[in-house]
Amino acid sequence: MLEKQSVVIAGGGSTYTAGIVMMLIENQEKFPLRKLTFYDNDEQRQKIVADACEVIVRERAPEIEFSATTDPEKAFTDVDFVMAHIRVGGLSMREKDEKIPLKYGVVGQETCGPGGVAYAMRSIPGVIELIDYMEKYSPKAWMLNYSNPASIVAEATRVLRPDAKIINICDMPVAIKKSIADIMGLKHENEIVERYYGLNHFGWWTEMTDRQGNDLLPKLKEHVAKWGYSAAGDELNNPLLEEASWMDTFQKAKDIYAVDPETIPNTYLKYYLFPDYVVAHSNPDYTRANEVMDHREKNVFAECKRIAENGTAKDTIIEAGEHAEFVVQLAGALAYNTYERMLLIVPNNGAILNIDPKAMVEVPCIVSKRGYEPLAMGEIPQFQKGMIEQQVSVEKLVVQAYLEKSYQKLWQALTLSKTVPSASVAKEILDDLIAVNKEYWPELV
Numbered sequence: 118m119l120e121k122q123s124v125v126i127a128g129g130g131s132t133y134t135a136g137i138v139m140m141l142i143e144n145q146e147k148f149p150l151r152k153l154t155f156y157d158n159d160e161q162r163q164k165i166v167a168d169a170c171e172v173i174v175r176e177r178a179p180e181i182e183f184s185a186t187t188d189p190e191k192a193f194t195d196v197d198f199v200m201a202h203i204r205v206g207g208l209s210m211r212e213k214d215e216k217i218p219l220k221y222g223v224v225g226q227e228t229c230g231p232g233g234v235a236y237a238m239r240s241i242p243g244v245i246e247l248i249d250y251m252e253k254y255s256p257k258a259w260m261l262n263y264s265n266p267a268s269i270v271a272e273a274t275r276v277l278r279p280d281a282k283i284i285n286i287c288d289m290p291v292a293i294k295k296s297i298a299d300i301m302g303l304k305h306e307n308e309i310v311e312r313y314y315g316l317n318h319f320g321w322w323t324e325m326t327d328r329q330g331n332d333l334l335p336k337l338k339e340h341v342a343k344w345g346y347s348a349a350g351d352e353l354n355n356p357l358l359e360e361a362s363w364m365d366t367f368q369k370a371k372d373i374y375a376v377d378p379e380t381i382p383n384t385y386l387k388y389y390l391f392p393d394y395v396v397a398h399s400n401p402d403y404t405r406a407n408e409v410m411d412h413r414e415k416n417v418f419a420e421c422k423r424i425a426e427n428g429t430a431k432d433t434i435i436e437a438g439e440h441a442e443f444v445v446q447l448a449g450a451l452a453y454n455t456y457e458r459m460l461l462i463v464p465n466n467g468a469i470l471n472i473d474p475k476a477m478v479e480v481p482c483i484v485s486k487r488g489y490e491p492l493a494m495g496e497i498p499q500f501q502k503g504m505i506e507q508q509v510s511v512e513k514l515v516v517q518a519y520l521e522k523s524y525q526k527l528w529q530a531l532t533l534s535k536t537v538p539s540a541s542v543a544k545e546i547l548d549d550l551i552a553v554n555k556e557y558w559p560e561l562v
Protein backbone atom coordinates (compact mmCIF):
# COMPACT_ATOMS: atom_id res chain seq x y z
CA MET A 118 0.00 0.00 0.00
CA LEU A 119 1.38 3.39 -0.97
CA GLU A 120 1.30 6.05 1.70
CA LYS A 121 -1.45 8.58 0.97
CA GLN A 122 -0.47 12.18 0.20
CA SER A 123 -1.81 15.64 0.97
CA VAL A 124 -1.68 18.06 -1.97
CA VAL A 125 -2.40 21.77 -2.15
CA ILE A 126 -2.98 23.29 -5.58
CA ALA A 127 -1.85 26.92 -5.50
CA GLY A 128 -3.76 28.80 -8.15
CA GLY A 129 -6.96 26.88 -7.41
CA GLY A 130 -8.86 29.20 -9.78
CA SER A 131 -6.64 28.33 -12.74
CA THR A 132 -8.18 27.16 -15.98
CA TYR A 133 -6.03 24.02 -15.59
CA THR A 134 -7.11 23.06 -12.06
CA ALA A 135 -10.19 20.99 -12.94
CA GLY A 136 -8.15 18.95 -15.45
CA ILE A 137 -5.48 18.37 -12.81
CA VAL A 138 -8.11 17.16 -10.34
CA MET A 139 -9.43 14.73 -12.94
CA MET A 140 -5.89 13.48 -13.52
CA LEU A 141 -5.23 13.10 -9.79
CA ILE A 142 -8.45 11.13 -9.36
CA GLU A 143 -7.63 8.86 -12.29
CA ASN A 144 -4.22 8.17 -10.75
CA GLN A 145 -5.31 7.14 -7.27
CA GLU A 146 -3.56 3.79 -7.67
CA LYS A 147 -0.22 5.37 -8.52
CA PHE A 148 -0.52 8.46 -6.34
CA PRO A 149 -3.23 8.10 -3.68
CA LEU A 150 -4.47 11.21 -1.89
CA ARG A 151 -5.72 11.68 1.62
CA LYS A 152 -6.28 15.42 1.25
CA LEU A 153 -6.71 17.88 -1.62
CA THR A 154 -6.78 21.62 -0.93
CA PHE A 155 -7.15 24.58 -3.27
CA TYR A 156 -5.43 27.84 -2.48
CA ASP A 157 -5.82 31.11 -4.40
CA ASN A 158 -5.81 34.81 -3.57
CA ASP A 159 -8.95 35.41 -5.62
CA GLU A 160 -11.78 33.85 -3.64
CA GLN A 161 -14.50 34.30 -6.24
CA ARG A 162 -12.50 32.92 -9.13
CA GLN A 163 -11.38 29.93 -7.10
CA LYS A 164 -14.95 29.25 -5.92
CA ILE A 165 -16.14 28.65 -9.49
CA VAL A 166 -13.62 25.85 -9.93
CA ALA A 167 -13.80 24.56 -6.35
CA ASP A 168 -17.61 24.18 -6.36
CA ALA A 169 -17.35 21.95 -9.40
CA CYS A 170 -14.36 20.00 -8.10
CA GLU A 171 -16.14 19.35 -4.84
CA VAL A 172 -18.86 17.58 -6.81
CA ILE A 173 -16.27 15.69 -8.88
CA VAL A 174 -14.36 14.50 -5.79
CA ARG A 175 -17.56 13.54 -3.97
CA GLU A 176 -18.70 11.44 -6.93
CA ARG A 177 -15.43 9.84 -7.90
CA ALA A 178 -13.15 9.73 -4.85
CA PRO A 179 -15.14 10.54 -1.70
CA GLU A 180 -12.35 9.23 0.52
CA ILE A 181 -10.30 12.35 -0.33
CA GLU A 182 -10.80 15.26 2.09
CA PHE A 183 -11.41 18.26 -0.18
CA SER A 184 -11.45 21.98 0.66
CA ALA A 185 -10.70 25.40 -0.82
CA THR A 186 -9.34 28.40 1.03
CA THR A 187 -7.66 31.77 0.64
CA ASP A 188 -6.03 31.46 4.07
CA PRO A 189 -2.35 30.50 3.66
CA GLU A 190 -2.10 28.86 7.08
CA LYS A 191 -5.05 26.55 6.39
CA ALA A 192 -3.86 25.83 2.88
CA PHE A 193 -0.22 25.05 3.62
CA THR A 194 -0.53 23.17 6.91
CA ASP A 195 -0.15 19.36 6.78
CA VAL A 196 0.88 19.29 3.14
CA ASP A 197 3.21 16.87 1.30
CA PHE A 198 3.14 18.51 -2.13
CA VAL A 199 2.41 22.01 -3.37
CA MET A 200 1.45 22.06 -7.04
CA ALA A 201 1.81 25.70 -8.01
CA HIS A 202 0.45 27.33 -11.14
CA ILE A 203 -0.40 30.92 -10.32
CA ARG A 204 -0.67 33.72 -12.88
CA VAL A 205 0.06 36.99 -11.10
CA GLY A 206 -1.90 39.72 -12.85
CA GLY A 207 -4.17 37.23 -14.58
CA LEU A 208 -4.92 36.90 -18.26
CA SER A 209 -5.61 40.63 -18.58
CA MET A 210 -1.96 41.37 -17.78
CA ARG A 211 -0.90 38.58 -20.15
CA GLU A 212 -2.76 40.47 -22.84
CA LYS A 213 -0.69 43.59 -22.09
CA ASP A 214 2.56 41.58 -22.06
CA GLU A 215 1.70 40.38 -25.54
CA LYS A 216 0.30 43.56 -27.06
CA ILE A 217 2.83 46.16 -25.87
CA PRO A 218 5.89 44.66 -27.62
CA LEU A 219 3.81 44.11 -30.79
CA LYS A 220 3.16 47.86 -30.92
CA TYR A 221 6.90 48.20 -31.57
CA GLY A 222 7.08 45.31 -34.03
CA VAL A 223 8.56 42.98 -31.39
CA VAL A 224 7.43 39.45 -30.43
CA GLY A 225 4.54 39.61 -27.94
CA GLN A 226 4.58 36.32 -26.03
CA GLU A 227 3.71 35.03 -22.56
CA THR A 228 7.19 33.71 -21.66
CA CYS A 229 9.58 34.85 -24.43
CA GLY A 230 11.03 38.30 -25.03
CA PRO A 231 9.70 41.43 -23.29
CA GLY A 232 6.36 39.78 -22.40
CA GLY A 233 8.16 37.06 -20.45
CA VAL A 234 10.31 39.64 -18.70
CA ALA A 235 7.26 41.65 -17.65
CA TYR A 236 5.50 38.51 -16.45
CA ALA A 237 8.61 37.45 -14.49
CA MET A 238 8.68 40.72 -12.58
CA ARG A 239 5.11 39.96 -11.42
CA SER A 240 5.58 36.23 -10.86
CA ILE A 241 8.76 36.29 -8.76
CA PRO A 242 7.23 37.73 -5.57
CA GLY A 243 4.12 35.56 -5.97
CA VAL A 244 6.10 32.31 -6.18
CA ILE A 245 8.52 33.33 -3.41
CA GLU A 246 5.52 34.00 -1.18
CA LEU A 247 4.24 30.47 -1.83
CA ILE A 248 7.65 29.00 -0.94
CA ASP A 249 7.65 30.94 2.31
CA TYR A 250 4.18 29.68 3.23
CA MET A 251 5.25 26.12 2.48
CA GLU A 252 8.44 26.43 4.53
CA LYS A 253 6.55 27.96 7.42
CA TYR A 254 3.64 25.54 7.62
CA SER A 255 4.96 22.31 6.00
CA PRO A 256 8.76 22.45 5.90
CA LYS A 257 9.10 18.87 4.64
CA ALA A 258 6.89 19.42 1.60
CA TRP A 259 8.01 19.68 -2.04
CA MET A 260 6.81 22.41 -4.36
CA LEU A 261 6.33 21.47 -7.98
CA ASN A 262 6.11 24.78 -9.74
CA TYR A 263 4.92 25.42 -13.25
CA SER A 264 3.96 29.06 -12.78
CA ASN A 265 5.52 30.90 -15.69
CA PRO A 266 7.86 32.22 -16.89
CA ALA A 267 9.38 29.08 -15.38
CA SER A 268 12.91 29.85 -16.54
CA ILE A 269 13.20 33.26 -14.85
CA VAL A 270 11.15 32.13 -11.84
CA ALA A 271 13.60 29.23 -11.44
CA GLU A 272 16.57 31.60 -11.52
CA ALA A 273 14.84 33.78 -8.91
CA THR A 274 14.25 30.83 -6.60
CA ARG A 275 17.90 29.72 -7.06
CA VAL A 276 19.08 33.15 -5.96
CA LEU A 277 16.47 34.02 -3.34
CA ARG A 278 15.62 30.64 -1.78
CA PRO A 279 18.60 28.40 -2.63
CA ASP A 280 17.69 25.69 -0.12
CA ALA A 281 13.98 25.50 -0.87
CA LYS A 282 12.51 22.16 -1.90
CA ILE A 283 11.17 23.43 -5.21
CA ILE A 284 11.33 21.86 -8.65
CA ASN A 285 10.38 23.96 -11.67
CA ILE A 286 8.81 22.11 -14.55
CA CYS A 287 7.31 22.58 -17.99
CA ASP A 288 4.96 20.53 -20.12
CA MET A 289 6.14 21.71 -23.53
CA PRO A 290 8.69 18.90 -24.03
CA VAL A 291 5.98 16.45 -22.94
CA ALA A 292 3.50 17.94 -25.43
CA ILE A 293 6.09 17.75 -28.22
CA LYS A 294 6.91 14.15 -27.32
CA LYS A 295 3.19 13.33 -27.45
CA SER A 296 3.14 14.48 -31.07
CA ILE A 297 6.36 12.62 -31.76
CA ALA A 298 4.90 9.44 -30.25
CA ASP A 299 1.92 9.82 -32.62
CA ILE A 300 4.20 10.42 -35.57
CA MET A 301 6.36 7.41 -34.69
CA GLY A 302 3.43 5.11 -33.89
CA LEU A 303 4.28 4.76 -30.19
CA LYS A 304 1.47 4.35 -27.64
CA HIS A 305 2.73 6.88 -25.11
CA GLU A 306 5.42 9.54 -24.90
CA ASN A 307 6.90 7.70 -21.92
CA GLU A 308 8.20 5.14 -24.40
CA ILE A 309 10.67 7.78 -25.61
CA VAL A 310 14.04 7.90 -23.85
CA GLU A 311 15.68 11.25 -24.46
CA ARG A 312 18.80 13.31 -24.17
CA TYR A 313 18.01 17.03 -24.17
CA TYR A 314 19.70 20.22 -23.07
CA GLY A 315 18.85 23.90 -22.83
CA LEU A 316 16.88 26.37 -20.79
CA ASN A 317 13.13 26.27 -20.25
CA HIS A 318 11.33 27.03 -23.55
CA PHE A 319 14.79 27.08 -25.12
CA GLY A 320 16.23 23.63 -25.73
CA TRP A 321 17.17 20.81 -28.09
CA TRP A 322 16.97 17.01 -28.17
CA THR A 323 20.13 15.20 -29.21
CA GLU A 324 18.91 11.63 -28.84
CA MET A 325 15.59 9.81 -28.80
CA THR A 326 15.22 6.07 -28.67
CA ASP A 327 12.38 3.75 -27.75
CA ARG A 328 12.65 1.63 -24.59
CA GLN A 329 14.30 -1.15 -26.62
CA GLY A 330 17.04 1.28 -27.63
CA ASN A 331 15.99 1.71 -31.27
CA ASP A 332 17.01 5.11 -32.65
CA LEU A 333 13.91 7.18 -33.46
CA LEU A 334 15.77 10.10 -34.99
CA PRO A 335 16.30 9.05 -38.62
CA LYS A 336 12.57 8.62 -39.32
CA LEU A 337 11.58 11.50 -37.06
CA LYS A 338 13.97 13.91 -38.78
CA GLU A 339 12.47 13.07 -42.16
CA HIS A 340 9.04 13.90 -40.81
CA VAL A 341 10.06 17.10 -38.99
CA ALA A 342 11.88 18.37 -42.10
CA LYS A 343 8.56 18.19 -43.99
CA TRP A 344 5.84 18.76 -41.44
CA GLY A 345 7.36 19.95 -38.17
CA TYR A 346 5.48 18.29 -35.33
CA SER A 347 2.15 18.28 -37.17
CA ALA A 348 0.78 15.07 -38.50
CA ALA A 349 1.10 14.86 -42.27
CA GLY A 350 -1.81 16.69 -43.89
CA ASP A 351 -3.06 18.47 -40.75
CA GLU A 352 -5.22 21.45 -41.58
CA LEU A 353 -3.05 24.36 -40.58
CA ASN A 354 -3.31 28.09 -40.15
CA ASN A 355 -7.09 28.18 -40.07
CA PRO A 356 -7.74 31.31 -38.01
CA LEU A 357 -11.16 30.00 -37.02
CA LEU A 358 -9.62 27.18 -35.03
CA GLU A 359 -9.36 27.76 -31.31
CA GLU A 360 -5.83 26.41 -31.31
CA ALA A 361 -4.79 28.07 -34.58
CA SER A 362 -1.71 29.66 -33.07
CA TRP A 363 -0.54 26.35 -31.58
CA MET A 364 -0.99 24.56 -34.89
CA ASP A 365 1.17 27.20 -36.51
CA THR A 366 3.81 26.67 -33.81
CA PHE A 367 3.88 22.91 -34.33
CA GLN A 368 4.26 23.38 -38.06
CA LYS A 369 6.96 26.04 -37.73
CA ALA A 370 9.23 23.48 -36.01
CA LYS A 371 10.15 22.47 -39.55
CA ASP A 372 11.97 25.78 -40.11
CA ILE A 373 13.62 25.70 -36.68
CA TYR A 374 14.86 22.21 -37.45
CA ALA A 375 16.38 23.40 -40.73
CA VAL A 376 18.69 25.79 -38.81
CA ASP A 377 20.32 22.82 -37.05
CA PRO A 378 19.43 19.41 -38.52
CA GLU A 379 21.64 17.69 -35.94
CA THR A 380 19.08 18.31 -33.18
CA ILE A 381 15.31 18.26 -32.61
CA PRO A 382 14.14 21.66 -31.33
CA ASN A 383 11.72 22.95 -28.71
CA THR A 384 8.90 24.83 -30.45
CA TYR A 385 9.53 27.99 -28.40
CA LEU A 386 12.76 28.60 -30.34
CA LYS A 387 10.58 30.07 -33.07
CA TYR A 388 10.32 33.30 -31.08
CA TYR A 389 14.11 33.70 -31.00
CA LEU A 390 15.01 32.37 -34.45
CA PHE A 391 12.05 33.74 -36.47
CA PRO A 392 10.86 36.84 -34.61
CA ASP A 393 10.14 38.67 -37.89
CA TYR A 394 7.87 35.80 -39.01
CA VAL A 395 6.15 35.70 -35.61
CA VAL A 396 5.43 39.44 -35.64
CA ALA A 397 4.17 39.30 -39.24
CA HIS A 398 1.79 36.49 -38.23
CA SER A 399 0.55 38.15 -35.04
CA ASN A 400 -2.58 40.25 -34.79
CA PRO A 401 -1.67 43.15 -32.47
CA ASP A 402 -5.36 43.48 -31.53
CA TYR A 403 -6.02 39.81 -30.86
CA THR A 404 -3.29 37.72 -29.24
CA ARG A 405 -3.09 34.32 -27.52
CA ALA A 406 -4.44 35.86 -24.29
CA ASN A 407 -7.61 36.75 -26.21
CA GLU A 408 -7.85 33.24 -27.61
CA VAL A 409 -7.52 31.80 -24.11
CA MET A 410 -10.07 34.21 -22.58
CA ASP A 411 -12.54 33.63 -25.42
CA HIS A 412 -12.20 29.86 -25.38
CA ARG A 413 -10.45 27.96 -22.58
CA GLU A 414 -11.42 30.30 -19.75
CA LYS A 415 -15.03 30.70 -20.92
CA ASN A 416 -15.52 27.02 -21.64
CA VAL A 417 -13.92 25.71 -18.45
CA PHE A 418 -15.78 28.15 -16.21
CA ALA A 419 -19.13 27.54 -17.95
CA GLU A 420 -18.68 23.81 -17.47
CA CYS A 421 -17.68 24.27 -13.82
CA LYS A 422 -20.82 26.34 -13.18
CA ARG A 423 -22.97 23.73 -14.93
CA ILE A 424 -21.53 20.95 -12.75
CA ALA A 425 -22.09 22.93 -9.54
CA GLU A 426 -25.67 23.82 -10.51
CA ASN A 427 -26.58 20.27 -11.51
CA GLY A 428 -24.81 18.78 -8.51
CA THR A 429 -23.31 16.09 -10.72
CA ALA A 430 -20.33 15.71 -13.05
CA LYS A 431 -21.32 12.32 -14.46
CA ASP A 432 -21.61 13.74 -17.98
CA THR A 433 -18.79 16.28 -17.79
CA ILE A 434 -16.58 17.19 -20.74
CA ILE A 435 -13.68 18.12 -18.45
CA GLU A 436 -10.87 15.70 -19.15
CA ALA A 437 -7.82 14.71 -17.18
CA GLY A 438 -5.28 17.34 -18.19
CA GLU A 439 -2.40 15.89 -20.18
CA HIS A 440 -0.35 18.67 -18.68
CA ALA A 441 -1.06 17.17 -15.26
CA GLU A 442 0.11 13.68 -16.05
CA PHE A 443 3.79 14.40 -15.68
CA VAL A 444 3.18 16.37 -12.48
CA VAL A 445 1.64 13.24 -10.98
CA GLN A 446 4.58 11.22 -12.30
CA LEU A 447 7.04 13.64 -10.69
CA ALA A 448 5.24 13.71 -7.35
CA GLY A 449 5.04 9.91 -7.41
CA ALA A 450 8.78 9.65 -8.07
CA LEU A 451 9.56 11.89 -5.08
CA ALA A 452 7.08 10.15 -2.79
CA TYR A 453 7.66 6.52 -3.77
CA ASN A 454 11.27 6.49 -4.94
CA THR A 455 10.61 5.38 -8.52
CA TYR A 456 13.89 6.70 -10.00
CA GLU A 457 11.89 8.08 -12.92
CA ARG A 458 13.85 9.88 -15.66
CA MET A 459 12.30 13.31 -16.31
CA LEU A 460 13.18 16.70 -17.83
CA LEU A 461 13.37 19.28 -15.05
CA ILE A 462 14.59 22.86 -14.67
CA VAL A 463 17.54 22.64 -12.25
CA PRO A 464 20.84 24.33 -11.39
CA ASN A 465 23.36 23.44 -14.10
CA ASN A 466 26.34 22.50 -11.90
CA GLY A 467 28.12 21.04 -14.90
CA ALA A 468 25.24 19.10 -16.46
CA ILE A 469 25.93 21.22 -19.57
CA LEU A 470 29.68 21.39 -19.37
CA ASN A 471 30.51 24.50 -21.36
CA ILE A 472 28.00 26.99 -19.96
CA ASP A 473 27.65 28.82 -16.63
CA PRO A 474 27.37 26.28 -13.76
CA LYS A 475 24.99 28.76 -12.10
CA ALA A 476 22.49 28.79 -14.97
CA MET A 477 19.10 27.12 -14.45
CA VAL A 478 18.95 24.52 -17.20
CA GLU A 479 16.44 21.99 -18.49
CA VAL A 480 18.01 18.53 -18.62
CA PRO A 481 16.98 14.93 -17.90
CA CYS A 482 17.16 14.08 -14.20
CA ILE A 483 16.67 10.92 -12.17
CA VAL A 484 13.97 11.53 -9.56
CA SER A 485 13.63 9.63 -6.30
CA LYS A 486 13.16 10.28 -2.58
CA ARG A 487 16.59 11.89 -2.69
CA GLY A 488 15.14 14.59 -4.97
CA TYR A 489 16.51 15.13 -8.48
CA GLU A 490 19.91 14.16 -9.87
CA PRO A 491 20.73 15.75 -13.23
CA LEU A 492 22.38 13.67 -15.94
CA ALA A 493 25.52 14.98 -17.64
CA MET A 494 24.79 16.21 -21.17
CA GLY A 495 28.44 17.11 -21.87
CA GLU A 496 29.65 19.88 -24.16
CA ILE A 497 27.20 21.54 -26.50
CA PRO A 498 27.90 23.05 -29.95
CA GLN A 499 28.85 26.71 -30.51
CA PHE A 500 25.48 27.73 -31.99
CA GLN A 501 23.44 26.54 -29.02
CA LYS A 502 26.09 27.72 -26.55
CA GLY A 503 25.91 31.23 -28.01
CA MET A 504 22.13 31.35 -27.90
CA ILE A 505 21.92 29.90 -24.39
CA GLU A 506 24.53 32.24 -22.92
CA GLN A 507 22.73 35.28 -24.31
CA GLN A 508 19.39 34.10 -22.92
CA VAL A 509 20.88 33.12 -19.52
CA SER A 510 22.22 36.65 -19.26
CA VAL A 511 18.77 38.08 -20.02
CA GLU A 512 17.26 35.94 -17.27
CA LYS A 513 19.94 36.72 -14.70
CA LEU A 514 19.66 40.44 -15.44
CA VAL A 515 15.90 40.31 -14.85
CA VAL A 516 16.38 38.72 -11.44
CA GLN A 517 19.12 41.22 -10.56
CA ALA A 518 16.89 44.08 -11.72
CA TYR A 519 14.09 42.75 -9.53
CA LEU A 520 16.34 42.49 -6.46
CA GLU A 521 18.13 45.81 -6.94
CA LYS A 522 15.00 47.58 -8.27
CA SER A 523 17.23 48.58 -11.16
CA TYR A 524 15.79 50.27 -14.25
CA GLN A 525 19.22 50.06 -15.85
CA LYS A 526 19.48 46.29 -15.52
CA LEU A 527 15.97 45.67 -16.76
CA TRP A 528 16.72 47.85 -19.78
CA GLN A 529 19.90 45.82 -20.34
CA ALA A 530 17.91 42.58 -20.03
CA LEU A 531 15.46 43.69 -22.73
CA THR A 532 18.27 45.03 -24.90
CA LEU A 533 20.05 41.68 -24.73
CA SER A 534 16.96 39.65 -25.67
CA LYS A 535 17.37 38.17 -29.13
CA THR A 536 13.77 39.23 -29.82
CA VAL A 537 14.51 42.97 -29.43
CA PRO A 538 16.30 44.84 -32.23
CA SER A 539 17.89 47.75 -30.33
CA ALA A 540 18.42 49.46 -27.01
CA SER A 541 16.08 52.28 -28.07
CA VAL A 542 13.20 49.91 -28.86
CA ALA A 543 13.95 48.09 -25.59
CA LYS A 544 13.60 51.38 -23.71
CA GLU A 545 10.29 52.30 -25.34
CA ILE A 546 8.83 48.89 -24.54
CA LEU A 547 10.19 49.00 -20.99
CA ASP A 548 8.64 52.40 -20.30
CA ASP A 549 5.24 51.17 -21.52
CA LEU A 550 5.54 48.00 -19.42
CA ILE A 551 6.42 50.00 -16.32
CA ALA A 552 3.36 52.19 -16.79
CA VAL A 553 0.94 49.24 -16.80
CA ASN A 554 2.72 47.14 -14.13
CA LYS A 555 2.76 49.75 -11.33
CA GLU A 556 0.55 47.60 -9.15
CA TYR A 557 2.85 44.56 -9.46
CA TRP A 558 6.49 45.51 -10.03
CA PRO A 559 8.82 47.04 -7.49
CA GLU A 560 9.36 50.71 -8.25
CA LEU A 561 12.51 50.86 -10.39
CA VAL A 562 15.18 53.47 -9.73
Ligand code: NAD
Nearest residue numbers: 128130131132157158159202203204243263264265287288
Ligand atom coordinates in the same frame (compact mmCIF):
# COMPACT_ATOMS: atom_id res chain seq x y z
P1 NAD B 1 -5.27 31.53 -14.68
O1 NAD B 1 -5.16 33.01 -14.61
O2 NAD B 1 -6.48 30.91 -15.22
O3 NAD B 1 -5.06 30.93 -13.21
C1 NAD B 1 -4.13 31.36 -12.31
C2 NAD B 1 -4.71 31.47 -10.92
O4 NAD B 1 -3.68 31.96 -10.06
C3 NAD B 1 -5.88 32.46 -10.80
O5 NAD B 1 -6.99 31.84 -10.21
C4 NAD B 1 -5.34 33.57 -9.91
O6 NAD B 1 -6.29 34.15 -9.06
C5 NAD B 1 -4.28 32.83 -9.11
N1 NAD B 1 -3.25 33.71 -8.54
C6 NAD B 1 -2.64 34.77 -9.11
N2 NAD B 1 -1.73 35.29 -8.27
C7 NAD B 1 -1.76 34.55 -7.13
C8 NAD B 1 -1.06 34.60 -5.90
N3 NAD B 1 -0.10 35.52 -5.69
N4 NAD B 1 -1.36 33.69 -4.96
C9 NAD B 1 -2.30 32.75 -5.18
N5 NAD B 1 -3.01 32.65 -6.32
C10 NAD B 1 -2.73 33.54 -7.29
O7 NAD B 1 -3.98 31.03 -15.48
P2 NAD B 1 -3.77 29.73 -16.35
O8 NAD B 1 -3.88 30.07 -17.78
O9 NAD B 1 -4.60 28.63 -15.83
O10 NAD B 1 -2.25 29.42 -16.04
C11 NAD B 1 -1.78 29.22 -14.75
C12 NAD B 1 -0.28 29.21 -14.72
O11 NAD B 1 0.24 28.00 -15.23
C13 NAD B 1 0.38 30.29 -15.55
O12 NAD B 1 1.52 30.77 -14.86
C14 NAD B 1 0.79 29.58 -16.79
O13 NAD B 1 1.81 30.26 -17.47
C15 NAD B 1 1.25 28.30 -16.18
N6 NAD B 1 1.44 27.16 -17.07
C16 NAD B 1 2.67 26.62 -17.09
C17 NAD B 1 2.94 25.54 -17.85
C18 NAD B 1 4.35 25.04 -17.92
O14 NAD B 1 4.69 24.34 -18.83
N7 NAD B 1 5.24 25.41 -17.01
C19 NAD B 1 1.93 24.95 -18.60
C20 NAD B 1 0.65 25.51 -18.55
C21 NAD B 1 0.42 26.61 -17.76
Ligand code: G6P
Nearest residue numbers: 227228265287288289292405409
Ligand atom coordinates in the same frame (compact mmCIF):
# COMPACT_ATOMS: atom_id res chain seq x y z
C1 G6P C 1 2.76 25.32 -22.98
C2 G6P C 1 3.95 25.83 -22.21
C3 G6P C 1 3.49 26.60 -21.03
C4 G6P C 1 2.56 27.71 -21.43
C5 G6P C 1 1.41 27.14 -22.20
C6 G6P C 1 0.58 28.27 -22.75
O1 G6P C 1 2.10 24.35 -22.26
O2 G6P C 1 4.81 24.82 -21.80
O3 G6P C 1 4.60 27.10 -20.35
O4 G6P C 1 2.05 28.39 -20.31
O5 G6P C 1 1.87 26.37 -23.26
O6 G6P C 1 -0.59 27.75 -23.26
P1 G6P C 1 -1.80 28.70 -23.58
O7 G6P C 1 -2.79 27.73 -24.08
O8 G6P C 1 -2.17 29.36 -22.29
O9 G6P C 1 -1.30 29.67 -24.59
Ligand code: MN
Nearest residue numbers: 267287288289
Ligand atom coordinates in the same frame (compact mmCIF):
# COMPACT_ATOMS: atom_id res chain seq x y z
MN1 MN D 1 6.26 25.69 -20.29
